[in-house]
Amino acid sequence: MAQDQITPPEMGVADRIAAEALIVDVGAFEGPLDLLLSLSRTQKVDLRQISILALAQQYLAFVENARALRIELAADYLVMAAWLAFLKSRLLLPPDPTDDEPSGADLAAHLAFQLERLEAMRAVAARLMARDQLGRDVFARGITEDVTRVRRISYTASLLDLMQGYARVRTRDDFRPFVMDRDNLMTMEQALDRMRHLIGFAGTWTDIASWLPGDWTGDPVRRRTATAATFAASLELVKEGRIDIRQGDAFAPIHVRKRAPRDV
Amino acid sequence: MSEPRDSLFEAPPLADQERMVEAILFATADPMTPTQLAGRLPHGCDPVTALAAVRRRYAGRGVHLVRVGEAWAFRTAPDLGFLMRHEVVETRKLSRAAIETLAIVAYHQPATRAEIEEIRGVGVSRGTLDQLIELGWVRLGQRRMSPGRPVTFIVTQGFLDHFGLETARDLPGLKELRAAGLLDSRTVPGTEEEPVETQDDLFERSPDGAG
Amino acid sequence: MSEPRDSLFEAPPLADQERMVEAILFATADPMTPTQLAGRLPHGCDPVTALAAVRRRYAGRGVHLVRVGEAWAFRTAPDLGFLMRHEVVETRKLSRAAIETLAIVAYHQPATRAEIEEIRGVGVSRGTLDQLIELGWVRLGQRRMSPGRPVTFIVTQGFLDHFGLETARDLPGLKELRAAGLLDSRTVPGTEEEPVETQDDLFERSPDGAG
Numbered sequence: 122m123a124q125d126q127i128t129p130p131e132m133g134v135a136d137r138i139a140a141e142a143l144i145v146d147v148g149a150f151e152g153p154l155d156l157l158l159s160l161s162r163t164q165k166v167d168l169r170q171i172s173i174l175a176l177a178q179q180y181l182a183f184v185e186n187a188r189a190l191r192i193e194l195a196a197d198y199l200v201m202a203a204w205l206a207f208l209k210s211r212l213l214l215p216p217d218p219t220d221d222e223p224s225g226a227d228l229a230a231h232l233a234f235q236l237e238r239l240e241a242m243r244a245v246a247a248r249l250m251a252r253d254q255l256g257r258d259v260f261a262r263g264i265t266e267d268v269t270r271v272r273r274i275s276y277t278a279s280l281l282d283l284m285q286g287y288a289r290v291r292t293r294d295d296f297r298p299f300v301m302d303r304d305n306l307m308t309m310e311q312a313l314d315r316m317r318h319l320i321g322f323a324g325t326w327t328d329i330a331s332w333l334p335g336d337w338t339g340d341p342v343r344r345r346t347a348t349a350a351t352f353a354a355s356l357e358l359v360k361e362g363r364i365d366i367r368q369g370d371a372f373a374p375i376h377v378r379k380r381a382p383r384d385v
Numbered sequence: 386m387s388e389p390r391d392s393l394f395e396a397p398p399l400a401d402q403e404r405m406v407e408a409i410l411f412a413t414a415d416p417m418t419p420t421q422l423a424g425r426l427p428h429g430c431d432p433v434t435a436l437a438a439v440r441r442r443y444a445g446r447g448v449h450l451v452r453v454g455e456a457w458a459f460r461t462a463p464d465l466g467f468l469m470r471h472e473v474v475e476t477r478k479l480s481r482a483a484i485e486t487l488a489i490v491a492y493h494q495p496a497t498r499a500e501i502e503e504i505r506g507v508g509v510s511r512g513t514l515d516q517l518i519e520l521g522w523v524r525l526g527q528r529r530m531s532p533g534r535p536v537t538f539i540v541t542q543g544f545l546d547h548f549g550l551e552t553a554r555d556l557p558g559l560k561e562l563r564a565a566g567l568l569d570s571r572t573v574p575g576t577e578e579e580p581v582e583t584q585d586d587l588f589e590r591s592p593d594g595a596g
Numbered sequence: 597m598s599e600p601r602d603s604l605f606e607a608p609p610l611a612d613q614e615r616m617v618e619a620i621l622f623a624t625a626d627p628m629t630p631t632q633l634a635g636r637l638p639h640g641c642d643p644v645t646a647l648a649a650v651r652r653r654y655a656g657r658g659v660h661l662v663r664v665g666e667a668w669a670f671r672t673a674p675d676l677g678f679l680m681r682h683e684v685v686e687t688r689k690l691s692r693a694a695i696e697t698l699a700i701v702a703y704h705q706p707a708t709r710a711e712i713e714e715i716r717g718v719g720v721s722r723g724t725l726d727q728l729i730e731l732g733w734v735r736l737g738q739r740r741m742s743p744g745r746p747v748t749f750i751v752t753q754g755f756l757d758h759f760g761l762e763t764a765r766d767l768p769g770l771k772e773l774r775a776a777g778l779l780d781s782r783t784v785p786g787t788e789e790e791p792v793e794t795q796d797d798l799f800e801r802s803p804d805g806a807g
Contacts, residue, residue: 151693154717197718223785231785234778238715241769241778246699248768255758256685258677260412262670266461266469266623276520278479278487280548284557286481287488290505404658405679408672411622411659412680425679447618465619468636 147192153201156183158236168237173229174212177205208232305342312350313357320364326376329355396429399438406435407442416456486513487522491544491553495526495537514538522547607640610649617646618653627667627757663762665753674760694724698733702755702767703779706737706748711781725749733758 150156160179161171184202187194211225253259316332329351337347355377358364368375396402409425410417417425422432436457440450443459451460461469479487486509489501501509517523526539540553550556607613620636621628633643647668651661654670662671672680690698697720700712712720728734732754739745751764761767773779 151716152718227785231782234782235715235717237776238778239717241773241776242696242699242703242715245703245767245769245773246695249699249702249759250690250695252759252761252768253674253677255671255760256687259674259760260408260672260677260680261625262622263412263414264458265625274475274477276479276483276516277476278484278548280550282479282484283488283491283548286484287492287556290485290489404656404673405676407658408676409658409679411670412672413682425682447615447620448622459622461619461623462615465616468616468620469623471636 147187147194147198153180153198154235154239156180156198157201157232158239161236168233168240171233171236173232174209176232177209177212180205181209305340305346307337307343307347307350309350309353309357312347312354316351316354316358320358320377320379323364323377323379326367326378328374329377330374332377396431397427399431399434402426402430402432402435403438403442405430406432406439410439410450410457410459416453416458418456421456480513482510483513483516487517487540487544490517490523490538491540491556494539494553495529496539497529497535497537499535501538607642608638610642610645613637613641613643613646614649614653616641617643618650621650621661621668621670625669627664627669627753629667632667662760664757665763667753669757671760690727691724693718693721694727697724698728698751698755701728701734701749702751702764703770703773705750705764706740707750708740708746708748710746712749 147156150159157176157180160183161168161176163179164171164175166172181202184194184198187198208225208228212229214225216224216226255261315334319332330348332351333344333347337343352375355364355366355375358377359366363380364377365380366375366377397405405426406422409422419432419436422436423430426432426435436450443450447462447465448459449462450457485505486501489504490496493500493504496504498509498514514523518525520543521541522544523538524541526537528534529537544550545552608616616637617633620633630643630647633647634641637643637646647661651668654661658673658676659670660673661668693716696716697712700715701707704711704715709720709725725734733752734749734755735752737748737750740748756762756764
């Protein structure tokens with residue numbers, strides 16, 4: 122591209138040297154816009170009066186130089202070069218009134234705006250970092266007193282607890298009131314109790330198999346009773362309108378999720 | 386022997402020294418001695434005078450300058466300590482051991498520790514009785530007039546209030562517990578309720594017995 | 597503490613409220629909002645009035661009461677920072693990319709990642725925003741109501757606190773940038789016109805207009 126105009130007449134020797142110097146540390150630039158901003162400084166004018174045409178030529182010269190020196194340029198530098206070559210041609214040609222495309226002047230104005238904005242953001246970033254900073258210039262309290270959470274535990278027991286406790290003691294050797302040996306049976310009440318606590322966290326569809334307590338999943342007998350109880354409890358919660366339940370297919374996993382409050 | 390520094394830098398006015406001491410003590414993580422302060426302050430400052438001024442300024446405020454050994458630190462005014470506490474009352478059920486011990490004391494008072502252990506069939510940890518005493522539900526009664534003169538435990542008015550009882554005699558006996566379905570009815574013969582015999586004078590004074 | 601009941605009906609005198617606010621804010625390093633203060637103060641207190649009184653009292657002292665967004669905190673006076681060299685915690689130096697990204701988020705907030713990239717002319721690496729979020733200076737704002745509903749980034753109270761800003765409207769040079777049109781979102785000529793609500797609602801909601 123633009124092979125015949127490697128050294129445009131507007132560009133003096135000093136500028137060329139400056140452009141070549143830039144090539145040495147191309148890695149120091151954060152992309153083509155950063156490089157363009159750097160190049161624009163050689164024009165020594167307010168960015169609002171900058172000649173985008175001259176800048177485009179400087180950039181293209183930079184890219185050509187880099188090629189001559191066999192410096193590998195990242196793709197976005199080449200994309201920018203292509204775009205600036207296009208912009209340059211638009212700026213040099215008289216505008217075509219039948220053309221729908223934006224004019225060269227519009228495109229140049231936008232590029233100038235981008236450069237000015239980037240420079241402005243750099244300037245305010247520097248002002249921001251120069252402010253008094255907490256922990257460097259200004260300090261917070263060194264000895265903080267956390268609010269101590271005093272946990273006052275109030276123990277309660279009801280008369281019934283007391284009487285049952287006594288009955289338990291007095292009859293311990295003889296029999297156990299209200300106790301049946303069913304270690305390997307999970308009741309629906311147990312499952313329901315467990316689910317009521319956990320259901321609040323089930324915002325998304327969850328396999329009910331994952332609801333089984335850990336100690337009920339090993340032994341097949343325990344797993345079976347836990348599954349049945351959990352399923353029955355799920356149906357109960359559906360009836361109460363607290364969860365939704367679904368099964369994709371026969372014998373497919375059964376999923377439940379919390380019903381959103383608005384749906385109730 | 387005045388150093389050249391003295392003539393070059395004059396110490397800041399006392400008002401500024403006071404501000405400096407204030408800022409340093411605010412920001413440091415540890416109390417600071419006057420010597421440590423002097424090391425931080427510009428040359429020629431007098432930390433002791435500045436500390437006294439800061440102390441006066443904060444007198445009666447929400448924060449005080451207090452002395453901690455040789456050092457000084459800002460601390461919350463003692464009367465405002467309550468602002469630094471957030472009380473959370475957590476209700477917990479009494480443990481089974483505590484419930485049973487309490488029940489035994491209530492039904493058998495005054496009861497010695499040995500008696501409680503005999504009835505429960507297991508040892509009673511010191512902590513359990515301590516907890517009940519701390520809760521204000523159990524207190525020490527008169528020593529038993531038996532060898533070793535062991536202490537006895539009785540229930541308190543606080544206990545009666547909490548459980549809504551007029552007296553401990555209002556507690557239902559085993560027969561009533563059974564009638565209420567609290568005990569399985571298949572009682573092994575020979576274990577009929579015997580609280581009355583083990584009972585203390587409180588129960589014995591009761592007109593209607595223990596049921 | 598002696599009569600918590602009284603406080604339910606009668607607020608403490610303003611002088612006491614002032615002491616309490618002083619004590620609470622002295623005890624913490626984090627800014628507190630009037631609402632948070634009200635939660636800690638006895639019932640019926642007016643934290644806003646008390647804060648104003650405390651602020652006046654500390655004007656010109658070595659420690660100031662400063663506003664941080666909606667919240668308030670005690671901070672050492674900026675002119676005394678030199679005394680606190682010992683307290684300076686060495687922080688990792690921010691990269692140029694991070695500093696610029698932070699400034700762009702602050703001045704253009706809420707800003708999408710695409711907008712940040714458009715202004716800087718290079719991609720924003722994931723780590724840059726992560727670092728700013730980890731520092732507690734940037735957080736996610738509401739999603740932009742434009743195609744793809746991109747997430748936006750905004751600055752936090754921690755950012756204001758760190759840089760000593762009362763509000764985001766106090767950012768240095770903000771007025772000039774806006775007057776120069778440098779905060780407008782302009783698209784490349786000839787491309788699709790984006791909805792113009794790229795501009796930040798934080799500033800627009802500001803009662804005092806251009807800030």
